[in-house]
Structures are given as C-alpha cells and as structure tokens.
Amino acid sequence: xxxxxxxxxxxxxxxxxxxxxxxxxxxxxxxxxxxxxxxxxxxxxxxxxxxxxxxxxxxxxxxxxxxxxxxxxxxxxxxxxxxxxxxxxxxxxxxxxxxxxxxxxxxxxxxxxxxxxxxxxxxxxxxxxxxxxxxxxxxxxxxxxxxxxxxxxxxxxxxxxxxxxxxxxxxxxxxxxxxxxxxxxxxxxxxxxxxxxxxxxxxxxxxxxxxxxxx
Numbered sequence: 003x004x005x006x007x008x009x010x011x012x013x014x015x016x017x018x019x020x021x022x023x024x025x026x027x028x029x030x031x032x033x034x035x036x037x038x039x040x041x042x043x044x045x046x047x048x049x050x051x052x053x054x055x056x057x058x059x060x061x062x063x064x065x066x067x068x069x070x071x072x073x074x075x076x077x078x079x080x081x082x083x084x085x086x087x088x089x090x091x092x093x094x095x096x097x098x099x100x101x102x103x104x105x106x107x108x109x110x111x112x113x114x115x116x117x118x119x120x121x122x123x124x125x126x127x128x129x130x131x132x133x134x135x136x137x138x139x140x141x142x143x144x145x146x147x148x149x150x151x152x153x154x155x156x157x158x159x160x161x162x163x164x165x166x167x168x169x170x171x172x173x174x175x176x177x178x179x180x181x182x183x184x185x186x187x188x189x190x191x192x193x194x195x196x197x198x199x200x201x202x203x204x205x206x207x208x209x210x211x212x213x214x215x216x217x
Contacts (some may be wrong), residue, residue, distance in 0.1 A: 003191075005184045009131070016203045018133065021143050025210035030147035032155040037092075039157065042213035043091050044104040049209070050073045052114030053136065059121040059129055062085040069126060072179055079172055090159070096107050109212035113205035120198055126178055127183040131195045134176060135202040140164045141173035 010017045025042070028034035048202065049088055056078060060073030087100055108116075121129035139212075144164035184192065 004177055005181050006134060008054045009029055009134070009196055010011050010138070010142075010178050010203075012196055013200045015201045017135075017139075018204045020203045020210070021139055021146065023207055023210040025214050026147060028156045028214075029154075029161065030151050032152045032157060034157065036156075038094055038191045038213050042210075043087070043094060044094060044101060045107050045209070045212065047084070047087055047091065047101045048104055049114060050087060052082065052110075052118065053133070054080050054084070056114070056117045056121050056133060060126060060157065063121070063129060065102055065126070067145075072175075073090050076172075076176070078196050081181050083106075083216045086163075105211050107217065109205075109208045113202070113209055116201065116205060120202075124198075127180070127187065127191070127195060128198060130176065130180050131181060134180060135199060135206050137173045137176050139203070139206055141170050149156070150168055171197070 025038070026036065028038075029108070054077055057073055057077045061070050064070045064073065091101055092098070117129075117132040120132035139144060139175040141164060144161055148161050153156055156160070184195065187195070
C-alpha cells in the first residue's frame, strides 16, 4: 500500500467528505448551477497561483537535483494548466480581466496559506503531503465520476481533463515521489504527516462548499 493510500484510508470521513461532496455529485449528474461553477472557476484560478508558489518551495527545500527537477516539472505542468484554465473560463463567460480582478475567498485564503505554512515550516515531506489532496483527490474524483457522468453533461470537459491519462500520470508521479520521501520517516513523523493530509482534505471540502454557496 502506498503512503497516499494509507493517508487517504486513515483520513476516513475527512477524505470521503471531499471526494464524495455534493459539488462533485452535481458535476457528475450535470445539475450543478452554472453560477456555482463559475464562482468555483474564478476561485480556482486564485488557488492555482498560490499552489504554484507552494510548489516552488520544493526547489528552495531541495536536498539534491532530483528534488529540484521534480518541483520544476510539477510547476511546469501547473503553469500549462493555468493557461488552459484561462481559456476554459472564457468558454464559461469569464473574461481574463475578470479572473485577474477576482478577490480570494476566505476558503481559498485558508487552504492555500495552510499549504504554504506547511511548506515553510516543514521539509519536503510536509510540503508535498499538504499538496497531495488536491492533485491526488482530483484524479480519484475524475476516475469515479467519469463512468457515471450523464449524457450531454455541460461539465464533461472538466471531468475528462482530470480523468485524462496525462493528469492521472502526474498524480501518480506525486504519489511515487511522496513514497520515497516518507520511506525513511519514523512513526511520529508519519503521524504528523497524516494530520497535515487530513487538514488539507478538509480544506478541499470547504473549497467545494464555497463553490456551492458562492461565498
């Protein structure tokens, strides 16, 4: 069992509340209100900016060139995703200028600053554990809901993006890298990482709820 499988299994309800959230179910059945999805998209743009900052800490915290290369590759993929995100938002009636002017919601601030705090205070294991629920969770969610997505779902392209072989491979790379980081750690350290994973998972749940509530 990989370390991510252990973390998600041990997280229990914190993980299930995230990957089975009403926002996710409404994406799958195509009933999510357009305004909620648009609000989510704008906040996700702000999230991705802070997420990129957090990944960049992986270079600062690196112990070798392999660590630097992993962070660089992960951030390069994210930067490509951001441009796709901007283009996708335009398809949903959100202009680039509107995206740039979006103010971060409290849920976005709380989540991203928590991840940055984990990265600043801890080492690579703490940083990537805090980052993991986003990438790993979206990959699992997409795998779960793609087979049950309704015909002519307006959110199909979003689902397909995260179910794509490219995104799934990137998620698996993070899992494999975190396995290597956690291999030499003792039980006390792993317990602390579990706490970080649980907290970040709850933050993800709050982000979905923010989309539903449009607050």
